[in-house]
Amino acid sequence: MKRTRGLEVGVGLFVVVAFLGLVFLGLKVSGLVPTSxxxxxxxxxxxxxxxxxxxxxxxxxxxxxxxxxxxxxxxxxxxxxxxxxxxxxxxxxxxxxxxxxxxxxxxxxxxxxxxxxxxxxxxxxxxxxxxxxxxxxxxLESLIQQFVSGMGGQDDSESGQ
Amino acid sequence: MIAWFGSIGRRTLDVLAAVGRSAFILLRSLFGVPRWSGVRLWITQMHVVGVLSLPIILVSALFIGMVLALQGYMILVDYGADAALGQLVALALLRELGPVVAALLFAGRAGSAITAEIGLMKATEQLSSMEMIGVDPLKRVLSPRLWAGLVSLPLLSIIFAVVAIYGGYIVGVEWLGVFSGSYWGNMQSSVQFGHDVVNGIIKSVVFGLVVTWIAVFQGYDLVPTSEGISRATTRTVVYGSLAVLGLDFVLTALMFGGA
Structure with a gap:
């Protein structure tokens, strides 16, 4: 009987710790805010x-x-x-x-x-x-495109000279 | 030639028969009528299967988290993206490493013990004696172990992920000097509870069921000799680990594959 009591306490602690871990994963890791x-x-x-x-x-x-x-x-x-x-x-x-x-x-x-x-x-x-x-x-693509087309225009004008 | 075909056919039939027996055992012991005495047995098995697996889970989680942070940092810092370390550590652990490594350790630590125990019960004819006095060994022996495995592996995976994320924090923030705010902040903005955490837990429920199912079946179905026990124990670890890795790919493809 004494031994089963110890077992029960151990299992209970195990389960509680795991659920605390789940709360930690919820609040601290995924940043769930309860009031949001x-x-x-x-x-x-x-x-x-x-x-x-x-x-x-x-x-x-x-x-x-x-x-x-x-x-x-x-x-x-x-x-x-x-x-x-x-x-x-x-x-x-x-x-x-x-x-x-x-x-x-x-x-x-x-x-x-x-x-x-x-x-x-x-x-x-x-x-x-x-x-x-x-x-x-x-x-980023459109920025590069603007930049490249700007450069391209300059190149054309230079080659035309 | 005909003998060769015959041997293929016999093996196929053997495998099919084993699959059928194992499914039968699984259903009979999972959905047997629950009794109050069953709860007591289940708690004992939770202790044996879950609580006693904690030391190996805790130690390996700490080291896996630490080495993940160290390796991730060395690559990320080259791109000036060391602030994303928390994101890397948390996503890798929650989606993959937590459930998978916990399940592999669980197959080695708890699965082999279950197989050996049930196998020895069978070899010493305790199971037949139970049947003789009218106790169903499926309900008395197998069912509490299955339920204990099914419940305790998800709990172990959660603890694994938490400890490993903390291990990553120790190496990344305390040792390598990543800013603590960006470690947690990047983690929080990238991890979605419903997507990453819940899917990780679903994975480990599946793994818990499969690993304990294999362990219980191998123990119940083995050849009752000392050699048979040793082979069944090996098979539990090998099949359990392979099933975990294979199912992990399938589950990942289902959960995260389709965008």
Missing amino acids: GGSTYTVTADFGDIGGLKPNSRVTMSGVTVGRVVNIDLDPKWLDGRVTMEISDTLKDKLSSDSTAAILTSGLLGEQYVGLTTGADTEMIKDGGTIRNTQQAMG
């Missing part, structure tokens, strides 16, 4: 090119994460990429209607995220509203 569920509101923005943006990408303001991308789909009318974002309620009625949303890259090869900058308008974006000023993803 309720207090958000939704804003959409249309981009000409969403680049490598994915659902669950970060939405930041001044570099601070204030929300996440919920959904990305194609706007059937203008054929733009429509990005739906959940933004923390602390920013509710503080984003002016001329705010800018830009798709930025962290580092040279890092993940892409949405950066918000507020404007000067006194009218604020409501829940479900749209950010009109957007800046599409700056692809």
